[in-house]
Amino acid sequence: xxxxxxxxxxxxxxxxxxxxxxxxxxxxxxxxxxxxxxxxxxxxxxxxxxxxxxxxxxxxxxxxxxxxxxxxxxxxxxxxxxxxxxxxxxxxxxxxxxxxxxxxxxxxxxxxxxxxxxxxxxxxxxxxxxxxxxxxxxxxxxxxxxxxxxxxxxxxxxxxxxxxxxxxxxxxxxxxxxxxxxxxxxxxxxxxxxxxxxxxxxxxxxxxxxxxxxxxxxxxxxxxxxxxxxxxxxxxxxxxxxxxxxxxxxxxxxxxxxxxxxxxxxxxxxxxxxxxxxxxxxxxxxxxxxxxxxxxxxxxxxxxxxxxxxxxxxxxxxxxxxxxxxxxxxxxxxxxxxxxxxxxxxxxxxxxxxxxxxxxxxxxxxxxxxxxxxxxxxxxxxxxxxxxxxxxxxxxxxxxxxxxxxxxxxxxxxxxxxxxxxxxxxxxxxxxxxxxxxxxxxxx
Numbered sequence: 001x002x003x004x005x006x007x008x009x010x011x012x013x014x015x016x017x018x019x020x021x022x023x024x025x026x027x028x029x030x031x032x033x034x035x036x037x038x039x040x041x042x043x044x045x046x047x048x049x050x051x052x053x054x055x056x057x058x059x060x061x062x063x064x065x066x067x068x069x070x071x072x073x074x075x076x077x078x079x080x081x082x083x084x085x086x087x088x089x090x091x092x093x094x095x096x097x098x099x100x101x102x103x104x105x106x107x108x109x110x111x112x113x114x115x116x117x118x119x120x121x122x123x124x125x126x127x128x129x130x131x132x133x134x135x136x137x138x139x140x141x142x143x144x145x146x147x148x149x150x151x152x153x154x155x156x157x158x159x160x161x162x163x164x165x166x167x168x169x170x171x172x173x174x175x176x177x178x179x180x181x182x183x184x185x186x187x188x189x190x191x192x193x194x195x196x197x198x199x200x201x202x203x204x205x206x207x208x209x210x211x212x213x214x215x216x217x218x219x220x221x222x223x224x225x226x227x228x229x230x231x232x233x234x235x236x237x238x239x240x241x242x243x244x245x246x247x248x249x250x251x252x253x254x255x256x257x258x259x260x261x262x263x264x265x266x267x268x269x270x271x272x273x274x275x276x277x278x279x280x281x282x283x284x285x286x287x288x289x290x291x292x293x294x295x296x297x298x299x300x301x302x303x304x305x306x307x308x309x310x311x312x313x314x315x316x317x318x319x320x321x322x323x324x325x326x327x328x329x330x331x332x333x334x335x336x337x338x339x340x341x342x343x344x345x346x347x348x349x350x351x352x353x354x355x356x357x358x359x360x361x362x363x364x365x366x367x368x369x370x371x372x373x374x375x376x377x378x379x380x381x382x383x384x385x386x387x388x389x390x391x392x393x394x395x396x397x398x399x400x401x402x403x404x405x406x407x408x409x410x411x412x413x414x415x416x417x418x419x420x421x422x423x424x425x426x427x428x429x430x431x432x433x434x435x436x437x438x439x440x441x442x443x444x
Contacts, residue, residue, distance in 0.1 A: 018083040018094070022126045022144045025082075026075035084142055086156065091131065093140060109134045110161040111274060111298060112255070113154045115267040117147070122265065129154060134299060158254045158269070177250035177257050180321065181307065181314050187291075188244055191309040192237055194285035196369075201236045205229035244308040251321055258306070270306065272322045274298055276379045276405040278306075280315065280328065282370040294319060297405040323376055329355045331372070334364050337413035340394050344413055354399075354411035361401050361426060363411045373409040375401055377426075377433030385423045387416065399423055 083094045091105040111132040121127060126144035133140065145153065155174040192198050209226035216222075245262035255271040277297040286292065292315045294307040306322065307315055316328045334353030341349040351367035360374045380401050387397040397419035399411045414422065 017087075018085040021079060021082055021084075021142060022146050022149075023079075024124050024126055025144050026072070026079040086153075086160070091157065093142065103140055105131060105133055105140060107157065107160045110157060112269040112271060113157050113161075114139075114269065115150050115154055117265045117267075119263045126150075131157070162254060175252040175254050177252040180249045180251055180256075180318050181310055182249075183244070183247040183308060183310065185241075185245060187309060188241060188247070190289075191286065191291060192241060194289075195236075195283060196285070198233075198237045201229070201233040205233040240308075247308050249307065249318055256306070256318075256321060270296065270298065270322070272324070275322050276375070276403040277407060277409060278319055278322060278374045280319070280372040280374070282312075282372075284368045296322070297403065297407050299404040299406075319374070323360065323374065326359045326374065326376070327357070328372070328374065329357060329362050331364065331370070334362070337396070338415055341396055341413035343394055344390055344396060349413055352412050354414070356422075356426070356429070361409065361411075361429075363401075363409045365410075365412070375403055375409050377429040378436070379403050380426065380430035380433070383423055383426045383430065385419055387419075392416075399426070401426065 077097055078095075081095065081097045085092050090107055091103075091110075093103040093105070095101050095103075111134055114130040114132065116128040116130060117126075118128070121144055124144075125147055127147045127150040128141055128143040129145055129150050130139040130141045142150075142153075151174055158175075205226065208229055209222045212218075212225055213222050242262045243264075244260055247260040248258070250257040250259075255269045258266075258268040258270065260266055275296055276299055279295040279297070281293040281295060282291075283293075286309070290312050291309050292307075292312050293305075293309055294315050295304055296306050297304065307318060310318075319328055320326060331353070334355045336353050337349050341352070345352070348367060351365055351370070353364040355362045360376050361380065362372060362374050364370065364372045381404050382402045384400040384402070385397055386400065391397060391413070395416045396413050397416045399414060399419050399422050401409045401411075403409070411419075411422065
């Protein structure tokens, strides 16, 4: 958990093991004052244009002469007063000139350490280190470090999170990885073309603006609506292609490693022992090719995508690495709700089903876009049975399984007697699963 440290624990001056970020960092932070002015201009363009027309050439030169040094000084000072260090039990990040802040990141609470290299950072030979911590709403980051330093620090943090002693953690180095799958650009492009959201957002971007023009004859209204729609269409097609380009999944002792990105390269780590739920998604247009998408839910982590698209057999082999000993049940083996369930959920009741194996609780939903959720018994936090008045009339009930990621997987519209037995049995499976589960620490 990242919290400001107590007053007695914050060092008065830079400690011997404290380090600074890469010298290129001030150039990144110098843009902050400029970004503030740009944000004000976008928020109130009329006022900004009015103020700009009042400025003479001399005033503009004087303003630039003041703004550029001020921005440069801000970038330098923010870099100069930012330090980080790795102690026996935590990573400390100390920032601030006037208002000092020290972030204490407990090493055993680290979920993942990601290395991100934006396009300009790749040109400059630097990288951004992002630390995913249990209980934190957003990732802490160190931007920027030299590429070699970022990889070495990442390896040290992962080794320390895995339980290696402080005196040997920095000698462990980056664990070797074995490639499990690599997504080709061709398959990614075909998958995006066969995704309904891509065509839906594109259709909205092409249809809505002309309709608004015919209805209002207002250019402002058309632009205010059309530009966000075009942006959404681009994000669901070109944006996803750029972000998921060359998606590679590898296996290493510290977890599954994910590398992806055309312009900005991202290196992520998924600790298998901390995965709460695995979801296998099968869109309608992908079924003929046998493709699926695999998503994850990890407590306290924002890493939610394991595989953008892959043949089902390949995806299941990777899932077996995330959930050791788990075999994905085929759709045909899932138990459907009783036929009387159509009265509570007409037509769509056929897309529901569930199964319980020795390792996971599996629940399916969806007819056109199938979702199969797998929850290891050891990750179940609570089990609930709910029954509305209409369900009670038809002797049906829902069984909800809550996970540590704050999500719920539901076996809907089960026979009431079956649901009561499932509730009792699942509570017992969860208890024994937690007792027999392997430790979450990596490399152990």
